[in-house]
Amino acid sequence: MADHRFSRGFKSPVLWLFSVQSLIKLCLSILALSAVVVECQIEDTFRAGNSVFSPAVAAARDLRYLLYDINPPEGFNLRRDVYIRMASLVKTLRRHSDWVLVLPPWGRLYHWQSPDIHQIRIPWGEFFSLTSLQGNVPVIEYEEFIAESGGPFIEQVLVLQNYAEGWTDGKWEEKVDQRPCVERLLYSKDKQGYYRGWFWGYEETRGVNVTCLSAQGHASILAPLLQNNITSTSVMLDKAETVLHDHYAGKDYWDTRRSMVFSKHLRLLGDEFRAKYLNSTDEQDQTVYNEDWTRIKNKLGSARGGPYLGVHLRRKDFIWGHREDVPSLKGAVKKIRDLMKKKKLDRVFVATDADEEELEELKRILPEITRFEPTWEDLELLKDGGVAIVDQWICAHARYFIGTSVSTFSFRIHEEREILGFDPKTTYNRFCGDSEKECEQPTHWKIVY
Ligand SMILES: Nc1nc2c(ncn2[C@@H]2O[C@H](COP(=O)(O)OP(=O)(O)O)[C@@H](O)[C@H]2O)c(=O)[nH]1
Ligand SMILES: [Mg+2]
Numbered sequence: 001m002a003d004h005r006f007s008r009g010f011k012s013p014v015l016w017l018f019s020v021q022s023l024i025k026l027c028l029s030i031l032a033l034s035a036v037v038v039e040c041q042i043e044d045t046f047r048a049g050n051s052v053f054s055p056a057v058a059a060a061r062d063l064r065y066l067l068y069d070i071n072p073p074e075g076f077n078l079r080r081d082v083y084i085r086m087a088s089l090v091k092t093l094r095r096h097s098d099w100v101l102v103l104p105p106w107g108r109l110y111h112w113q114s115p116d117i118h119q120i121r122i123p124w125g126e127f128f129s130l131t132s133l134q135g136n137v138p139v140i141e142y143e144e145f146i147a148e149s150g151g152p153f154i155e156q157v158l159v160l161q162n163y164a165e166g167w168t169d170g171k172w173e174e175k176v177d178q179r180p181c182v183e184r185l186l187y188s189k190d191k192q193g194y195y196r197g198w199f200w201g202y203e204e205t206r207g208v209n210v211t212c213l214s215a216q217g218h219a220s221i222l223a224p225l226l227q228n229n230i231t232s233t234s235v236m237l238d239k240a241e242t243v244l245h246d247h248y249a250g251k252d253y254w255d256t257r258r259s260m261v262f263s264k265h266l267r268l269l270g271d272e273f274r275a276k277y278l279n280s281t282d283e284q285d286q287t288v289y290n291e292d293w294t295r296i297k298n299k300l301g302s303a304r305g306g307p308y309l310g311v312h313l314r315r316k317d318f319i320w321g322h323r324e325d326v327p328s329l330k331g332a333v334k335k336i337r338d339l340m341k342k343k344k345l346d347r348v349f350v351a352t353d354a355d356e357e358e359l360e361e362l363k364r365i366l367p368e369i370t371r372f373e374p375t376w377e378d379l380e381l382l383k384d385g386g387v388a389i390v391d392q393w394i395c396a397h398a399r400y401f402i403g404t405s406v407s408t409f410s411f412r413i414h415e416e417r418e419i420l421g422f423d424p425k426t427t428y429n430r431f432c433g434d435s436e437k438e439c440e441q442p443t444h445w446k447i448v449y
Contacts, residue, residue: 061098062097062098063098063099063100063148063233064093064097064098064099064100064233064234064235065099065100065102065145065149065233065234065235066086066089066090066093066099066100066101066102066226066235066236066237067102067104067142067145067154067234067235067236067237068082068086068102068104068236068237068238068240069104069198069199069200069236069237069238069239069240070082070104070239070240070241071239071241072108072110072198073110074241075109075110075111075408075409076106076109076111076385076388076409077407077408077409077411077412078241078408080260080408080412081408082240082241083256083260084245084253084256084257084260085218085219085240085241085243085244085245085246086101086219086237086240087101087136087137087139087256088219088220088245088246088247088252088253088256089219089220089222089223089243089246090137090138091137091252092219092220092223092246093223093226093227094137094138096227097227099138100138100139100140101137101138101139101140102139102140102141102142102145102234103123103124103133103139103140103141103142104142104200105120105121105122105123105124105141105142105200105201105202106119106120106122106123106124106126106127106200106385107119107120107121107122107200107201108120108198108201109384109385111316111353111384112383112384112385113384114379114383114384117379117380117383117384119383119384119385120200120201121200121201121202122383122385123141123142123143124139124141125141125263126263126383126385126386127262127263127266127385127386127389128260128261128262128263129261129262129263129264132259132260132261132293133259133260133261135259135292135293135294136255136256136258136259137256137259142200142202145234146202146205149233149234152202152204152205152206153194153205153206153207153208153234154199154205154206154207154208154234154235154236155207155208155209155232155233155234155235156207156208156209156211156230156232156234156235156236157187157195157197157207157209157210157211157235157236157238158211158212158213158235158236158237158238159181159185159186159187159210159211159212159213159238159239160212160213160214160215160237160238160239160240160242160243161179161181161182161183161212161213161214161215161239161242162182162214162215162216162242163175163177163179163214163216164179164182164214167216172216173216173217174216174217174218174221175214175215175216175217175221176213176214176215176216176217176221176222176225177213177214178211178212178213178214179212179213179214180212181212182212182214185210185212186198186238187207187210190206194206194207194208195207195208195209195210197210207236208232209232213225215242215243217243217244218243218244218245218246218247219243219244219245219246220246221243222237222243249445249446249448250448251448251449253448254447254448254449257415257419258293258294258296258419258447259293261291261293262389262393263386263389266382266386266389266390266393267289267393269382269390270372270389270390270393270394270397271393273372273390273394274306274394274397277370278306278307278308278347278349278370278394279306279307279308279347280305280306280307280308280397281306284304284306285303285304285305285306285397285399286302286303286304286305286421287303287304287305287397287420287421289420293419296419297449298419298420298421299421300418300421300422300423300424300446301421301422301423302421303417303420303421303422303423304399305397305398305399305400305422305426306397306398306399307345307346307347307399308345308347308348308349308370308398308399309336309339309340309343309345309347309348309349309398309399309400309401309402310349310351310394310395310396310397310398310399310400310401310402310413311332311336311348311349311350311351311352311395311401311402311403312351312352312391312392312395312401312402312403312404312407312409312410312413313332313350313351313352313354313362313404313431314326314352314353314403314404314407314409314410315352315353315354315355315358316353316354316355318404318407323405323433324433324435324436325405325406325430325432325433325436325439326404326405326431326433327431327432327433327434328434329354329358329361329362329365330365331431331432331433331434332431333362333365333366335402335431335432336348336350336366336402337366339400339402343399343400345399345400346368347368347370348366348368348369348370349370349371349372349394349395349398350362350366350369350370350371351371351372351388351391351392351394351395351409352371372387372390372391372394374387388409392409392412392413392416393416395413396413396416396417396420397420399426400426400429401413401414401417401422401426401427401429402429402430402431403429403430403431403442404430404431405430405431405432405433405442410430410442411442414427414428414442414445415445418445418446418447419447424444427444428441428442428443428444429441429442430442
């Protein structure tokens with residue numbers, strides 16, 4: 001089937017578009033409602049940060065809030081990884097007191113370049129299921145934090161940084177120390193003596209105190225300091241990616257990762273697209289999903305996947321550096337054709353961030369390509385982040401997947417497929433550079449339940 005008909009610039013079938021658009025609108029409008037439902041569903045222990053509590057109630061419970069932000073150039077999927085580290089830290093903190101993780105609104109990401117759409121102050125609920133996140137650790141949206149904590153003030157901002165002197169004696173040791181700021185602070189004092197900064201585009205937010213903290217080690221090394229040395233109710237860690245995973249790919253890592261369920265409207269869109277253009281449904285493909293992530297425990301090899309090859313072809317900054325592990329378009333298409341033949345798949349779904357010029361070339365040399373290309377109206381609703389998630393969701397359901405070397409976008413697809421229960425052979429594959437000699441394939445990280 002020549003699926004290039006559904007590319008941008010060509011008209012998708014009117015009916016499909018209509019149903020998809022109204023679907024998204026419906027889903028977005030019930031998002032607000034579902035936040036209320038969420039509150040009714042979560043267990044008592046996880047009610048900690050929910051806005052059903054007035055500021056007075058929150059104060060009476062001695063709630064403490066952990067906020068965080070990440071170095072501006074980092075992309076969406078590395079940010080998802082840092083969330084896992086912060087969730088782990090909050091779990092550690094909660095052994096002693098009532099901490100809640102405040103979700104940093106999405107926005108101003110370098111890769112979100114679609115013009116004319118508003119892409120800041122986006123709550124997590126637009127991309128992820130809050131109920132699911134809350135089934136792992138208590139989280140609240142930033143606006144709930146403002147409402148609960150009685151004003152747009154963050155009492156203590158800690159800017160994480162490496163040690164100016166690097167590793168001493170070439171020895172790695174875990175440590176944390178309050179130190180002078182190594183780089184220029186991205187916060188400045190206003191007339192009232194409060195700190196102003198980016199704060200996810202919330203101009204009225206102010207920091208009461210900002211200091212730098214040199215940290216080297218896993219996220220939970222910050223716990224004693226946050227617990228014992230800092231008394232502020234709200235603490236924000238900036239450049240939170242500085243600290244590492246407590247235990248990469250351990251049980252706690254996977255609990256948090258599994259709780260990062262995509263929002264239902266995005267999953268539905270991906271599913272509709274699969275059914276319409278890729279002859280793929282959960283029943284046929286043995287990928288039936290459970291809304292409750294704690295109940296998903298699929299055996300590897302149980303998922304069959306839709307009758308198409310899923311491809312993540314990362315371009316842009318990955319080719320500008322002429323990295324040797326990234327193929328030319330021609331090289332990629334050659335590999336795609338090989339795989340389609342070998343795996344007896346006559347459809348190929350490609351997720352890519354290629355620019356217009358490369359896209360044209362790609363369509364020319366791979367005319368049977370299928371892509372998810374929303375209309376402008378869809379894009380305005382989904383935003384670049386939502387479109388990328390739909391791309392990931394569709395790749396996650398393919399019978400066979402191949403991604404791009406060291407792309408966190410591809411890594412997140414691996415994890416999604418691992419959760420769905422695919423045979424690892426169909427997942428941990430990547431393109432090789434045209435003249436790459438040792439083309440090491442991605443590592444299989446098994447879920448620890
Ligand atoms: N829709 C879509 N966006 C992509 C794709 N590949 C990359 N991007 C965009 O580029 C960003 C890449 O940054 P990041 O998520 O950090 O992944 P990484 O840089 O590949 O490790 C993504 O977040 C998307 O915004 C793709 O296949 N589809
Ligand atoms: Mg990136």
